[in-house]
Amino acid sequence: MARTGSEREVFEPWHDAAAKPHLALKQISKRFGDFVAVDDISLDIYQREFFSLLGPSGCGKSTLLRMLAGFERPSAGQILLEGDDMAGVPPHQRPVNMMFQSYALFPHMSVRDNIAFGLKQDGAPRAQIRQRVDEAIEMVQLGQFASRKPHQLSGGQRQRVALARCVVKRPQLVLLDEPLGALDKKLRQQTQFELMDIQEQLGLTFIIVTHDQEEAMTVSSRIAVMDEGRIVQIATPAELYEYPGSRYVAEFIGEVNIFEGRISGGGDGHTELTCSRNDCRFRADQSSGLKNGDQAWIALRPEKLRIDREPPADTAANCLQGQVLDIGYLGNLSIYHVELPSGQVVTATQTNRSRLVERSISWEDKVWLSWAPAACVVLDR
Amino acid sequence: MSAQPARSTAKPGRTASLLMRLGLSPRTAVIAVPYVWLLLFFFTPFLIVLKLSFAEIAIAIPPYTPLFDGEGNLQGTLENYELLLEDDLYWRSYLNSLKIALISTLLALAIGYPIAYAMARAPSQWRMLLLMLVILPFWTSFLIRVYAWIGILKSEGLLNLLLISIGLIDQPLQILHTELAVYIGIIYSYLPFMVLPLYATLEKMDHSLLEAASDLGCPPLKAFWQITVPISMPGIIAGCFLVFIPAVGEFVIPDLLGGNSTLMIGRTLWTEFFSNRDWPLASAVAVILLALLVVPIMYFQRQQMKQQG
Numbered sequence: 001m002a003r004t005g006s007e008r009e010v011f012e013p014w015h016d017a018a019a020k021p022h023l024a025l026k027q028i029s030k031r032f033g034d035f036v037a038v039d040d041i042s043l044d045i046y047q048r049e050f051f052s053l054l055g056p057s058g059c060g061k062s063t064l065l066r067m068l069a070g071f072e073r074p075s076a077g078q079i080l081l082e083g084d085d086m087a088g089v090p091p092h093q094r095p096v097n098m099m100f101q102s103y104a105l106f107p108h109m110s111v112r113d114n115i116a117f118g119l120k121q122d123g124a125p126r127a128q129i130r131q132r133v134d135e136a137i138e139m140v141q142l143g144q145f146a147s148r149k150p151h152q153l154s155g156g157q158r159q160r161v162a163l164a165r166c167v168v169k170r171p172q173l174v175l176l177d178e179p180l181g182a183l184d185k186k187l188r189q190q191t192q193f194e195l196m197d198i199q200e201q202l203g204l205t206f207i208i209v210t211h212d213q214e215e216a217m218t219v220s221s222r223i224a225v226m227d228e229g230r231i232v233q234i235a236t237p238a239e240l241y242e243y244p245g246s247r248y249v250a251e252f253i254g255e256v257n258i259f260e261g262r263i264s265g266g267g268d269g270h271t272e273l274t275c276s277r278n279d280c281r282f283r284a285d286q287s288s289g290l291k292n293g294d295q296a297w298i299a300l301r302p303e304k305l306r307i308d309r310e311p312p313a314d315t316a317a318n319c320l321q322g323q324v325l326d327i328g329y330l331g332n333l334s335i336y337h338v339e340l341p342s343g344q345v346v347t348a349t350q351t352n353r354s355r356l357v358e359r360s361i362s363w364e365d366k367v368w369l370s371w372a373p374a375a376c377v378v379l380d381r
Numbered sequence: 382m383s384a385q386p387a388r389s390t391a392k393p394g395r396t397a398s399l400l401m402r403l404g405l406s407p408r409t410a411v412i413a414v415p416y417v418w419l420l421l422f423f424f425t426p427f428l429i430v431l432k433l434s435f436a437e438i439a440i441a442i443p444p445y446t447p448l449f450d451g452e453g454n455l456q457g458t459l460e461n462y463e464l465l466l467e468d469d470l471y472w473r474s475y476l477n478s479l480k481i482a483l484i485s486t487l488l489a490l491a492i493g494y495p496i497a498y499a500m501a502r503a504p505s506q507w508r509m510l511l512l513m514l515v516i517l518p519f520w521t522s523f524l525i526r527v528y529a530w531i532g533i534l535k536s537e538g539l540l541n542l543l544l545i546s547i548g549l550i551d552q553p554l555q556i557l558h559t560e561l562a563v564y565i566g567i568i569y570s571y572l573p574f575m576v577l578p579l580y581a582t583l584e585k586m587d588h589s590l591l592e593a594a595s596d597l598g599c600p601p602l603k604a605f606w607q608i609t610v611p612i613s614m615p616g617i618i619a620g621c622f623l624v625f626i627p628a629v630g631e632f633v634i635p636d637l638l639g640g641n642s643t644l645m646i647g648r649t650l651w652t653e654f655f656s657n658r659d660w661p662l663a664s665a666v667a668v669i670l671l672a673l674l675v676v677p678i679m680y681f682q683r684q685q686m687k688q689q690g
Binding site: 069070071090091092093094096097098100102104105106107108117118121122165166169 | 594596
């Protein structure tokens, strides 16, 4: 999330009313028989964005991507790329390249020929093809493997070939369908950063489909969270994490504790919610627009909770008492599962600043959880 | 609990110990089975044919001279091979057989490829049925199926009746006893051998490869030539061999459907063997036929191995 640095020029074209969207989806729907895979999606994506479509499997994100590539026709709606309607433009004429989940490398061609395939279709001069393929091979560091066939490469190397092949034509859109899904965790994390570097270096617009929220958080300028063919929320990773718009988003992105209750007060810049189940009042410093007595939820991130054996100074609101059920020690941090008298289990994490042996909280300890008003997110759905 | 010793760890069974005594591990024995089979039923008969081809015709039973005379001297002759070179009947038979086999193979490929492609792209619940339909003809004897073509192709046969009844022709066409009938017979008989290996490779092919090609700017027809055809090449080669090899030596089809002018080496061989009772010459014809087929195939396989390695 280096792009959100405050001194640097901020890349946020979606806040700029004058900025023209690079890709505009207008009320796109896709039905397969009775099944609605994509349901009335409208979306603007700007040049040089790294945009993620995030959602569980079957949420329609891959179908949406395939419509952008031209492999599926929308049942309704319009796709505009730089203002041009893409309806009726077959895949081979779209200035769009896709990286397939299976990579779909041509097994009978060498790495070099795979990468050159797209450029050859355009009938570019040989010298130019050669030069651009060389650049692409160098970019993904496959120099010594250029003459190998795909089956002679490792999974990570194949992934690089697929990536090089889909950016070498400098398309107006690069579509990535679960590009890192087949890699192991360590390689995946490393590759995420390379993917960002390549995108930035080439200045292309990337759209990535993933079900891995960490991956989406790491690489994206913005994320669209999808559920059952609809977009639930579009926001930057930080906004999505700190200000989820619904319980679905809050639970999908990272860990969260949800408390159900009714609005018991509020006003400009603050909201109060009473959770009768846990006999607790929540005070949030955000306006909710909800009326007293309305059902609402409070979302609390585990790392925003303080865990203590002593009661906090103010026990009137934003604190809960419970008993430690479990402690998960992850090295850099510890996860505490605290059972409230109501039976609800709350997760709190703490960075292990001091050594394990000096840890003061143990199993079955009575503890107090407390948090700042800024940590509470009020949700109405 | 262990009143009885475990059976599997007991000493080797009777067969195994017999093999051991012969110096063979059970493993080697299993691997040896196909080799023994080939040795007994291919290599040994071939050696007999090879030996025959160096003999001379004789009025005797069997009708040829022995390879070794009474004192154990080799008395082989190359006369049979010389005759094959001198008499253009044989060369024309070979060449015509190769020509007919080659054209039939190409036509079978042209017909079989779309069939295999459609089968591989059919909904998966249909594929088994389609595959069964391709194999179905094998449930009837090959000979009977070729005979059936006589009924279809003859002057007053089904095909001519059909063409006349729809008014396309008013005189029956002479198809039976021409080379055309031989082509029809060969393509009909060997088409499944073309379709099956093609289907096997096409069915395995990942459809997303064509999507990737299209995505990279390649129109569908070009993608077929640049992606589908090269990837299905093992199937094409296997299918072509399976049609070409038996078609070269085909005897039944040219004999039943072909005319007197249809020269094919299988028929020539048959005539030499049964009509002229010239076993040595017939053997020489067979040896040359085998050489004509095996040498290029071996060369080809080597090239394939090199490419893959």
